[in-house]
Amino acid sequence: MPLHLVTELAGLENAKPQIFSVAGRSIGLIRSNGTVYAVRNVCPHKRAPVCRGTLKGTMLPSDPNTFVFGLENQVLQCPWHGWEFDLETGRTLCAGETKKLTLYPVTIKDDEVYVDL
Amino acid sequence: MLETTTERPARAREKIIDADVHPWVNGDIQGLKKYLSRDWWAHFDGRYTLPNHWLRPPLARASSNRIDAMTPSGGEPGSDPIFMRDEHLDKHNISHAVLSSIQAGKLAALPNASEAVALATAFNEYFLNEFVAVDPRYKLAMVVAAHDPQAAASEIRRIGDLRGVVAVYMPLLNIPMGQKHYYPIYEAAEQAGLPILIHPTGTEGGFPTAVAFAGGAPSTYIERHTNFPEIGMSAISSLVFEGVFYRFPRLKLLAAEFGFSWLPHLLWRMDQNWRQFRKEVPWVKEEPSATVLDHVRFTSQPIEEPEKPEYLHVILEMIHADRTLLFSTDYPHWDNDFPSHTLSGVSPELRRRIFFENAAELFNLD
Numbered sequence: 001m002p003l004h005l006v007t008e009l010a011g012l013e014n015a016k017p018q019i020f021s022v023a024g025r026s027i028g029l030i031r032s033n034g035t036v037y038a039v040r041n042v043c044p045h046k047r048a049p050v051c052r053g054t055l056k057g058t059m060l061p062s063d064p065n066t067f068v069f070g071l072e073n074q075v076l077q078c079p080w081h082g083w084e085f086d087l088e089t090g091r092t093l094c095a096g097e098t099k100k101l102t103l104y105p106v107t108i109k110d111d112e113v114y115v116d117l
Numbered sequence: 118m119l120e121t122t123t124e125r126p127a128r129a130r131e132k133i134i135d136a137d138v139h140p141w142v143n144g145d146i147q148g149l150k151k152y153l154s155r156d157w158w159a160h161f162d163g164r165y166t167l168p169n170h171w172l173r174p175p176l177a178r179a180s181s182n183r184i185d186a187m188t189p190s191g192g193e194p195g196s197d198p199i200f201m202r203d204e205h206l207d208k209h210n211i212s213h214a215v216l217s218s219i220q221a222g223k224l225a226a227l228p229n230a231s232e233a234v235a236l237a238t239a240f241n242e243y244f245l246n247e248f249v250a251v252d253p254r255y256k257l258a259m260v261v262a263a264h265d266p267q268a269a270a271s272e273i274r275r276i277g278d279l280r281g282v283v284a285v286y287m288p289l290l291n292i293p294m295g296q297k298h299y300y301p302i303y304e305a306a307e308q309a310g311l312p313i314l315i316h317p318t319g320t321e322g323g324f325p326t327a328v329a330f331a332g333g334a335p336s337t338y339i340e341r342h343t344n345f346p347e348i349g350m351s352a353i354s355s356l357v358f359e360g361v362f363y364r365f366p367r368l369k370l371l372a373a374e375f376g377f378s379w380l381p382h383l384l385w386r387m388d389q390n391w392r393q394f395r396k397e398v399p400w401v402k403e404e405p406s407a408t409v410l411d412h413v414r415f416t417s418q419p420i421e422e423p424e425k426p427e428y429l430h431v432i433l434e435m436i437h438a439d440r441t442l443l444f445s446t447d448y449p450h451w452d453n454d455f456p457s458h459t460l461s462g463v464s465p466e467l468r469r470r471i472f473f474e475n476a477a478e479l480f481n482l483d
Contacts (some may be wrong), residue, residue, distance in 0.1 A: 045392075059399035064360030067399065082393045094392050095403055 003107060003114040010111060012036065015073045017051045023117050027104065032057060032073040032085060037087045038115040039076065040102035046113070048080035050101065058084050058093060118431075120219070125432045131208065131469070133456055134476035136416050137316070137373045137445030138214040140248055141182070141195035142240070145220070152239040152246075167223040170323035173339045176451055181319070182220070186449035194449035198251040199380045205448045206254050209456055210224035212473070213482050215314075216244055217258040217286045217373065222318030224262050225327045233262035234269070241276060249281040256480065258284035264326070266298060270305035277309035283480040284314040284371060289321075289328040289480040294352040295359025300478075312369035312414070312479055315352060317345045340462040349375030350383050353413055357387065360400040362412045369479060370413045374447060378423070381435040384409060410437050414479055416445035417471065426462060433463065443479065444472040 004022050012018060019028050019041055023035040026041035028051025043050035057072035075093075076085045084093055090101035105116040120129035136341065142148035147167040173179035186194035186345065195201060206214055214327055221240040224233040240257045248255045259282050261269035268289075276282055285306045293297050294315070306313055320327035322334045328348055335341045349372045362368060395401065401408075413435070423429050436442065444460070447453045460471060477483065 059396040061402045062399045064364050064400040084396065092392065092395075094395055097392060 003116055005094075006115050009036070009108055009113055011052035012113065015055045016051070017055060017076070019049075019051050022115055024115065026051075027115060027117075029106075029113060029115075030076065031086065036106045036108065036113055038104040038106045039087070039090075040104070042088050042102070043078045043080065043083060045078065045081060046081050048078050050076060050083075050085070051077045053077045053079040055108065061093075088091060120363045126342075131456075132212050132473045133210055133444065134213045134215070134473050134480070134482060135205075135209075135211045135448070136215050136371065136443040136447050136476050136480075137418060137447050138201075138216050139195050139219050139448065140198070140201070140216045140244055141193040141218070141220055142243055143192050143196045146236065149236065149239040153235065157235045157239075159467055167220065168320070168324065169223070170319050170341070172323070172335070172341050174338050174342075177197070181450045183449050183451055183453070190421070197214075198248045198255065202252050202254075205446070206252065209468045211254060213254055213256050213283075213476070213480070215256050215258055215283060215476075215480065216261060217284075217314055217316055218244065218249060219316065221260040221286070222261070222263055222316065224264075225290055225318050226320040226324035227262075227264070228263065228326055230264035230268075230388060230425070233264045234382075237262040237269070238272060238275075241272070245276070245279065245281065251304045253281070255281070256279055256283040256482070257272045258286035259311075260288070261302060263287050263290050263292075263299060263302060264352060266301040270301040273302070273305035273309055273311070277305065277311055277366040278366040282311070283482065284312050285309075286314045286316065288347065289315055289352065290326055293330050293355035293359075294344045294457050295355035295357070295361050298366070303368050307365045307368045310367070310481065314371045314373055315349070315375075317348065317375070321345070321348060335443060338413070346376045346379050350379060353383065353409060354387060354405075357405045358398050358401060358407050360398065361449060362408050363400055368412065371416070371443070371479060372413060373381070373416040374418060374443060376419070376421065377417075377436055377438075377442060377482040378421045378432050380409075380415065380431075380441075381432060384436075410441060414441050414443055414475065416443050417459060418445045419445045419452045420454050420459050428474070430463065433467070439467055439470045440475065 017028045017030045028041045030037045030040040041051040054077045059074045060068045060070040062068045085101045090103045107114040145167045177184045182194040188197035188200045227233045237260045322330040384406035
């Protein structure tokens, strides 16, 4: 699969998804915690532009009436129905859910960001 | 020629547990006198009638009780354990009849917690002595007054392990069922191995302490009766999303007489919302529908009457009726169902689950 040069690393603001057209596809690049993620800009739930959502953390599974915050800046929340996706896996935090984000490999070379489509 | 038979048809010999039967105490609090202390009797001092909702059934005597089930001595239907034994248990081949007193359900309308607690104990003593002791087929869903959850828990610890007590009937207050108010009751019920039983009490929407209807107070009985399922729906969503079944993993709920055809919608909507708003309730770690199917059971009466009978069979599949549905008659109320005319089109295996095994598992009966 070909590598596509998308943008300069310095142009990616931390924890703020940016959307690019790459080989005719809408792709979101998300720089967070020292990593750049490339995400197909389509929510697997109802086809929403998921990369126009919010990068954030979430509440981890916990005991009743207790909150444990985690995965800060690793969770992409869709702007429509609020589905949350872990950028490391593309999966939601809902056990048993099989719908997941499409993630693409990212290569950083000479401070430029390449996506493998 | 007179037709005689020495063998009853197979259906008549099937084992049946009736999960919803309603005994009665003639005279309300006057009838409980024997089971109230002298001090409490003196306290009630003429206030012997439990409150009725203003919107009564448009039936004879404006009562839910069938006039043809009145006792030979003229008592209220359900008030004579011998008559009920002959007319109901024997006639319909009922192996176990789970008694929940809708009359005691009116305790939800009382604004005085101590009075409700004292009357709950009196009701329990009455039914243990006047029914359960008369025929071992009678099983009691002991009533608790949730006004005072610590006292209710004490009542469960007092009699919950008695032979013949198979559930805790908790008339609902206007506090969602998943909230901490009720936790002492759930803890005691779980320890006693008893399911919580909820049932329309007839007080819904009619008294400040009783659970309210969504959308406001109905103005007719037909609305009131039609809207009962919403009470069951809100109780279940509250229990699940508040994490009650994670706090009390062995706790079970029987939602009696709230219907069941609405359950597919509730399950799907709960799951859908969980995928969207899980982070609001991160203690809910599996699909809510799975929790409901594991912990909540439903009764069959009043059996739904859809446009086409086959629709009902699809719904039975959707709600996993082989695990979740318990047969019930609601004797001696006007809308009671009986075995010979209920779910006659289902497979023998499913019928056995619904008419006996699901209840046997829930109530720990043979």
